[in-house]
Amino acid sequence: MRIELTTDPFELHARAGHCLARDPLRHTVIATMVRNGVAGVMTIEPVFAMVCDGDAVVGVAIDTPGHGAYLGDIPASALPGVAAALFDRDPAVVAVEGDPHSASEFAIHWQRLSGNAFRLQWTTRLYRLGELRVPAVPGIARRAGDADIDLCVRWAERMRREEDIGPDPRAVPDRIAAGQWWLWDDAGVPVSVVAHQRRAYGWTRIGPVYTPPEFRRRGYAAAATAQVSKALRDSGSQVCLFADLANPTSNKIYRDIGFEPVGDVPRFVFDVSE
Numbered sequence: 001m002r003i004e005l006t007t008d009p010f011e012l013h014a015r016a017g018h019c020l021a022r023d024p025l026r027h028t029v030i031a032t033m034v035r036n037g038v039a040g041v042m043t044i045e046p047v048f049a050m051v052c053d054g055d056a057v058v059g060v061a062i063d064t065p066g067h068g069a070y071l072g073d074i075p076a077s078a079l080p081g082v083a084a085a086l087f088d089r090d091p092a093v094v095a096v097e098g099d100p101h102s103a104s105e106f107a108i109h110w111q112r113l114s115g116n117a118f119r120l121q122w123t124t125r126l127y128r129l130g131e132l133r134v135p136a137v138p139g140i141a142r143r144a145g146d147a148d149i150d151l152c153v154r155w156a157e158r159m160r161r162e163e164d165i166g167p168d169p170r171a172v173p174d175r176i177a178a179g180q181w182w183l184w185d186d187a188g189v190p191v192s193v194v195a196h197q198r199r200a201y202g203w204t205r206i207g208p209v210y211t212p213p214e215f216r217r218r219g220y221a222a223a224a225t226a227q228v229s230k231a232l233r234d235s236g237s238q239v240c241l242f243a244d245l246a247n248p249t250s251n252k253i254y255r256d257i258g259f260e261p262v263g264d265v266p267r268f269v270f271d272v273s274e
Helices: 009-022 028-039 076-089 100-114 146-163 169-177 220-234 248-256
Strands: 002-006 047-053 056-064 068-071 095-097 117-129 140-143 181-186 189-196 203-210 238-244 259-271
Touching (some): 009 056, 028 056, 028 203, 056 076, 068 076, 068 100, 076 100, 100 117, 100 259, 117 248, 140 220, 146 181, 146 203, 169 181, 181 220, 189 220, 203 220, 220 238, 248 259
Parallel strands (some): 068 095, 203 238
Antiparallel strands (some): 056 068, 117 259, 140 181, 181 189, 189 203
């Protein structure tokens, strides 16, 4: 097997789309990046790695500068080659995410190549929507509009400060224009936000979900997520999302409204040697 790299989402879609479509739920992160690239709305240019067996692409990974590598369904024997190819292209990869076995094996190979130790930063759980249960909470869900851009950008910035993860504030206006950001209004006051990605291979991933501290513990995030999930399902899409395992509240909220666990995705970060 050989590893080929490309920054062209059109090439990745044409040559490896069948890999993503084979298990679109597992590949939701990569599939979304491809979809955004084809739509011309990526703020950062990722590198796609294709595992090739003859003319066939049998596995896919992605390296997003500043965020790290994300592994799709890759043959175990190809993991050393993927690590080596990405190291040659970008020795400053900061982290890797994927299924527990693939991510840990990649991290071990990366440590051998770079000399940098790795550690578990967090683990997220991937959920898929089962039987939806919509809670009764005061307020309504509405799509964010131009008048909400400043508020949504501020909340995106707060999310990054509070949680060390979140959407790129620069992308918020385009995502609002695409109808991907929703606000929950209670008595006309925006109190929570739920966003989602573009649909890819029949699935739409929800995220981020954020409620400012002053509005928490009132059920707003649960109600907003449920209503947005209903709208997505009614449009013909299946729905998924990630939740940080270290946050039992969000995991409970999602289970309560009908999301079912699929699998865990650890993130290993590489500690740069002094």
